[in-house]
Amino acid sequence: MAPAPMGLNDTRALSCEGGKSPAAFELQASEQLAPTLEPSGGSLATPAPANATMTPHGVKRALGATPTFVLSDKKLKLEVKERELCVQETEDGNAEAVVIRRQRRLAVRSGSRSAALSPLNSASAEQIRQHLRDVRRELFLRPLLAIVSKLMFHKGNHGFFNVRVDPEVWNIPHYFEVVKHPMDLAIVKNKCLNLEYATADECADAIRLVFNNACLFNPPGHIVHESAAMLLKEFEADYAKYKAKAEAMTKRRDEHSCPFCLDNVCGMCNEKCINFEPPFVMCSGACRQRIKRHAVYYKTPDGQYHWCSKCFTSLPKELTIKVLPSTITDHEHPTPSTDNTLSKFALLKAKFMDELTEPWVQCDQCSGWVHQICALFNACENADEEEEVMYTCPLCRLEELDAEEKNNELGMSPMETSVEDFPVKVGKDLLGSHSPALKRRPFTKDFTRALGFDEQIEEKVFDYLTRVDLDAVDASTASSFVTSQNLQSCGVSRFMQKWVQQHLENLGEHEAAQSIVVKVVSSIKSSCHVSSVVRENFRSASQEFPQTIDYTSKVIFVFQMINGVEVCIFSMYVQEYDKYCQVPVNRNRTYIAYLDSLVYMRPRHVRTSLYHQILISYLASCKAKGYEYAHIWACPTTRGGDFIYWCHPSFQKNPGKERLLQWYLIMAKKAKELGVVFACDDLYKHGFELLEETLDTQLPPYFDGDYWPSEAERVAASPPKRGRKEANTAGVSSAKFRKKVSESVKSACESLFVIALQPTCAACKQLIVNAAYWRAINVDAYYCSKCQGAVAEAIAPASGQKAVLTKVAPANFAEACSNSKTEELEMSCPFLDCRPNMLKNCEEHHYQFDSFRRAKYSTMMLVYQIFSTQRSA
Incomplete structure (x- = not known):
């Protein structure tokens, strides 16, 4: 298969010669190079034009590169080689036997399409x-x-x-x-x-x-x-x-005709060139607007900062910018950014001209060209193939399956089938085979050659194999297309998947329940750097923040199989701070850092309910492991912005602040009914309302990327108001600084959720962690085993009636908590371990989710990236 170099073949699905002028047609015909046959090996050799760079077959052409004119028709190569073999064999034996042998050999080789190249290679006709x-x-x-x-x-x-x-x-x-x-x-x-x-x-x-x-x-x-x-x-x-x-x-x-499509039309979508979404380049100046295509802008030599032409004119002669650290590995401690001075005239002038088109791939059967995204063609897997394999486009594949179905319907009586006809029938059957055993499959000759037989014995063994023998070889070496089911599983993913599947079953959506797969695709040890501003101002004689705080970063993806093709419909990044965390207040807490979803989930009427249950199932798994609180900053994304998925569909509306808050409140209410959540509070009441009184014993919880640390940075950077004298005493200054931050937290408290995963005793104020508790009827209060007796006696005289406290056993989520050592192993995928890297890599690789077609392809490539990392680990 030729995934990138656009050839000069016409697509068979839709001819576009009508839109081409005769002069252009003659020019194209004159440029087409006639293949010549090398005397020695019989392979095709094409003289390269002087202005073209020869590239090996199967190497993906870089987007925007000059297309080459090297022919890459593997089917023609095989036919030439088979023709030579037939000529040689005819001289030595029966011509009829040679024809049968050739048909069977071509039949088996035609089945060498690799299922790993596309999920459509192992899909049904429907x-x-x-x-x-x-x-x-x-x-x-x-x-x-x-x-x-x-x-x-x-x-x-x-x-x-x-x-x-x-x-x-x-x-x-x-x-x-x-x-x-x-x-x-x-x-x-x-x-x-x-x-x-x-x-x-x-x-x-x-x-x-x-x-x-x-x-x-x-x-x-x-x-x-x-x-x-x-x-x-x-x-x-x-x-x-x-x-x-x-x-x-x-x-x-x-x-339209350009060097990228060469007037070819994709047989799948009936389109020619389709452009990708341009890279997201935002102005670092005061406007903070996205730099438009074809606009002039200025950037730093390292490309980290950009200014539009309007903001560039107002820049000072000397710029002080923060130099961001390079991308760090998952096991390194992060380093803070440093300030650097740069002259305005050192900025580089550039023009935003990026217009990148979708790559193409050629079918080895019909020689037509289709978009890689339309055909769900994995060019990375193609580059990894050790041997050339035949690629068949979905259109040819569909014709084969239809022909096979037609032959099966017609049928053939065993009494009417002669021995001579059987080998030919085998060839036809194998041509239409849609067995998933298509990747790097060793054939019969490979086995005989491994045993040291010469070519004559190889051919005899090959000729006497029955159809059952060939199918057995195929089945023994099967390698199907990689899906999310092939990714590593852990206790959390299995628990969450079972939870959401049961929820869909209860709703009567049995087909949807079986189509959902939940995977923890990354689980690494990480750490966040505590800013010096926070360390200096949020401290006491007995309490202070360390320079770094360790946690476990996890990435959770939810997939759905829709009509035989997977789509990633939900994802979230979480931070888990275990009982060994350096900051006591952070212990046994989880922070839902980012959450993102797509509209492609089917059926649509259960989409919101499903996404609620995904989050609830994760909270239930944390509760089972002894976690006490979950923190969420409900921050709606900006228009055109992306949290996790690069390029959302234009018709997918981003929820506003009020709608997003209601979404989380409804989720918390459902979780409370299921015994997962016991209270839903806000960060101001939980950590800042009595900050000055509790600072000596407890600091506010600190999470990587949370609201209040960034607000502390903003308050520190804002200049003091005119006419106001700041106190010189460090303690007084820190107290005022904490007050400003607390006021900011109070103003945003409705968006800063603190969800209690364990009940708190109303008498002794201690958490009841995964243990039985007592509660009064119609009263939202919980009591531990030590306090429930005294509370009942105290309530009875006041009410004049005997208090009735009901014992409640903790919810049994034991499946989510495993002591197996394998559950503690790290799973790292550098492509998506960090959310900024995920967005950047998807942007660079053009894994977009703005259409259903691209969402299928991007999901396929994400699964490939994850599986490749896990396979090489």
């Missing part, structure tokens, strides 16, 4: 068809989804058309007698998201049906009728613009 439908429908349904969203949030909608009409609620029992085909915009939106409409006109008809139903049931002059008529008119205008834009894009595609 799964490939579904993937093709998804790829093609997404192109026209995503713009229509924007139109639907516009209609749903239109001020003239009034909420009339966003939900299904309920005749009982609206007191219109005769509604279904008038409206025979009910429809609403929510259904249309879900069908667009699930890519269920086959054409754009089908989607448009559904939208029209929504408003036509409203006009049919409600008479003219009614507010619903008038609103429907107005929105229908606006939709028709928007749809006409969409059709005109689609036609213009089709015309532009037909006329």
Whole structure:
């Protein structure tokens, strides 16, 4: 397979010669080089043009590099070699036997497609068809989804058309007698998201049906009728613009030709060049805006800081910038940044011209070209192959599977099958085989050669093998495509997966339950540097922060198998501070540092509930291990920003602050009902409200990247107000500094959750860690075994009745807590151990999640990166 160098072959799925001028066609024909046959080896040799650089077959061309003109048709090479063998064998034996031998040999070799190159190589025909439908429908349904969203949030909608009409609620029992085909915009939106409409006109008809139903049931002059008529008119205008834009894009595609696509059209998506999202470059100046494409900007020599042309003019002649430390390994202690002085005139002028296109891969069977992302082709696995393997595009693969199914339906009676016909039938069957045993598979000749037989004996053994023998060889050397199921598991991942699967089973979503996989993909020892500002001001005679605080960083991914292809739908980065942490207040606490999700989970109506249960299952695993508190900073991402996944879908709305807070509060409420959570407080009440009184005995909890340490840095950097004299005494100054930080924490307290995983005794104020506790009926108070007797006696005289305390056994989450040594082993994947590295690497490798097609591909490559690291460990 040739993953990168664009050849001069025409794609077989969609011809684009009509959009090419005759002059361009003649130029391309003159540039095509005729292959010549070397006398010695019989392999193809192509004279390289003077201005082209020859690259070995299978090496991925760097994006943006000049395409080479070296031919890489392995199928043709094999045919030439087989032709030579046939000529030699014909001289020595029976011509008919030679033909049979050649057919069988080609049949087996045609099965050497490596399943490791793509999940579609081991997919069923229906799964490939579904993937093709998804790829093609997404192109026209995503713009229509924007139109639907516009209609749903239109001020003239009034909420009339966003939900299904309920005749009982609206007191219109005769509604279904008038409206025979009910429809609403929510259904249309879900069908667009699930890519269920086959054409754009089908989607448009559904939208029209929504408003036509409203006009049919409600008479003219009614507010619903008038609103429907107005929105229908606006939709028709928007749809006409969409059709005109689609036609213009089709015309532009037909006329497009560049060194990257060479006028070829992808047989999967019927498109030519598709650009990646440009790198995210943000101005380091006052505007803090993203630098637009084709804009001039200035950057430091190391490329860490960038300024747009507007902010550059206001920069001083001498700049003081923080030099960030280079990327550190997981086992090193982080080093603080240092200040460096740089002249303004030392900045480098640059122009943001990055326009990178998706790479291509050539099918060795039809010689057509498809996008690697469309075909889910793993170019990294292709580069790792020790031997050349045949790559078959999904279109050819689908034809083979359809032909095989047709042959199976026709069938053949054993009495009608002669011995002479059987070997040919074997060849046809193997050509259509979709066995997952396709990666680096040693064939029969490899086994005989290993035993030291000469070529004549090899051929005899090969000829007398039956079909069962060949299938046995295939099965014994099978190597299927790597999925998340092949990644390492631990007690936490198994517990979480079982938890969420059981939740989906309880909801009746049995198919969805079996499609979910939870994996801890990284678990490393790390440490955070405590800033000098915090160490100087948050200290007492008996308490102070150390320079670094150790913790265990974990990365948790959740995958879903959708129509035979995996998609990563949820991820989070957590920090676990065990009982040996240097800071006592940090012990047995976990910090949910980052959490991110995608909209591709199916079915959509259980998505929010599933994501709640994923987080609850993690909290339950922490509770089982004796952790006492979980901290969360609910901070909504900015528009266009990314937490974990690089490039979210444009139609995925980022939750605002209020919605995000409600999401966490609902999660905490559900967790409390399940016995996982006992209280939900805020950081101000938990660590800052009585800070001055408790500073001698307890410091506030400190986590890497948390809200209040960054606020302390901001307060320290802000200049004092005019006319105010600051006290010279260090103690007084530190007290005022702590007060400012505490006020900042108080202002943001609703976003700083402190979730109690263990109950606290209301009498002695001690935590009851994974032990039985007592509680009064209808009272949200808990008591330990030591205090429950005295509390009952104290309550009885005051109420005049005997107090009733109910004993409650702790929730049994023993499965999440394992003492096995294997559970404590570190799992490191440098690609994603640190969240900034994850985003940076995904950006550099173009692992984007802004479309369903790209989310499938990016998930495949993430799993490959993780598996490769685990395999080499």
